[in-house]
Amino acid sequence: MKAIFYCLLAIVAVSIADELSVKNSSHKKLFCYKCxxxxxxxxxxxxxxxxxxxxxxxxxxxxxxxxxxKDKDPVGCRIIDMTVMEQNRIVRECAYSGHNVQRAKHAGNKGVISYVTQCDESECNTAKPLSVVSASTVLIPVVAAMILRY
Known part of the structure; x- marks a missing residue:
């Protein structure tokens, strides 16, 4: 039983290390939705x-x-949800500055309010389900704990 637990733990460790190595790569490709x-x-x-x-x-x-x-590397993807003269607009784009934020409010000129969300992973500027690696990172320890308990 302990062998199963250690195997599952090793899988989680490898998946986390893989995700971190991709995130820390300075020349990684970054894909975002732009519209x-x-x-x-x-x-x-x-x-x-x-x-x-x-x-x-x-x-x-x-x-x-x-x-x-032109001389900057992308740092993430961004969604801007703005209201301009009472009309809602969505802008999705690549981000070349800033940091991760969730719906940070920015008040502009009269009649303009925007909420900015920025993330640092490919294709993160849209709602998407958990990736297989992220889901397994969460589920494997839970399943292992349940198995070891019985």
């Missing part, structure tokens, strides 16, 4: 899964970078 609801209503939340594949871009690709950040 806005002004140009395409399919960009709205929740993101239309059929249209989503058309919005996916490689943020490390120079042609995707705005002029002001």
């Amino acid at each position: 806005n609801t002004v140009d395409n209503s399919s960009c709205a939340s929740p993101l239309n899964k059929t249209a989503a594949k058309d919005f996916l871009v490689d943020c490390t690709d120079v042609k995707e970078k705005p002029i002001l950040v």
